[in-house]
Amino acid sequence: MALAPDPDAALMLRVKQGNTDAFAMLVDKYKQPVLNLAYRMLRDAAEAEDLAQVVFVQVFKSARRYEVSSKFSTWLFTIARNLCLNEIRRRSRHPVDSMDTSHPGQEDQPLQQFEDKRTASAPERLLYGELEEKIEQALAALPENQRLAILLCRQDELSYEEIAKVLGCSLSATKSLIHRGRETLKQKLKPYLQTGAWHESN
């Protein structure tokens, strides 16, 4: 069966020829998912932004070697994954005070606040804000590979096979990572999940 042509790959071939407009289009398309992934892996907004920038610069610099052998998004998220893991390893070797580190007297402060653009009443916003914080914390506590697998799983562009490629493991190992991560999340978030506050018609 012939694969559908990947429009991103076509853009990337233009980038390979030095076309910066095509590169800007790719950055525009993927900046949000890459930044989301980087933030949830590093838990630091400024570092996540820097890392996302490095991911795209790496894409531009590697364009010369780009071959249309797999989907562009798979290649992009593989670069993002490698850089995230490198950064996490670098941090573990050279621990420094993170901007998100709790300070004395501020233990109850949420790690990061985001504006919720969805329409909701004030009490609802408060509730959702708290719930979101709980799941952010539960996600952050997962082992890196499980967290990465769960986050990639939410990317519409990637199939399970492609997630496995990004993670560099087999399909069954990928599904196992997701399953184990989700089981941990379900355990940690059990009281909140039971309230039905998050429930949507699925």
Added chain:
Amino acid sequence: MTNDPIYNHLRELSWRRKLTDAEQAQLRAWLAAHAEAQTDWEAEAGLNAALSRLPDVPVPSNFTARVVQAAEREAAAELRQSGWKWTVWPRLRWLPRVVLTTVTVSAVLVSCLVVQDAQRKRLGVSVAVVSTVSALPGPDILKDFDAIRASNPTVVGDDTLLTVLQ
């Protein structure tokens, strides 16, 4: 939790995206027949909803422009750093061959000149030898050689005298 393939398939689909109407109907029918899985499904659906509610990280409005600028800057820096390798070197790739050829041709030429010079010197020596030979008497001097040789028998030693001398 159940290991039923239908349920597992629908559950794995729900991890990635919202189920379609047909898939939801299939799930409802399956759950109606397997009430024990209802709690597990509710937790799965709750977690799916929770994960989908995670907010996007705010992206600065100039992010794309900054990335493009940084990429161009890095590419230019890389080009400068590897200028010799990527720009000068391809243009001078012929240089070693030319140098090798020049050295080889020069060596051959010098060898030829040395050999030629040596031959010239040997020729000069030969000419000098021949020039001294021209001073010898001519062949006329030997015209009466046979007659003289015949009239002058070989001198035989005086054995008596030699005995006395000894």
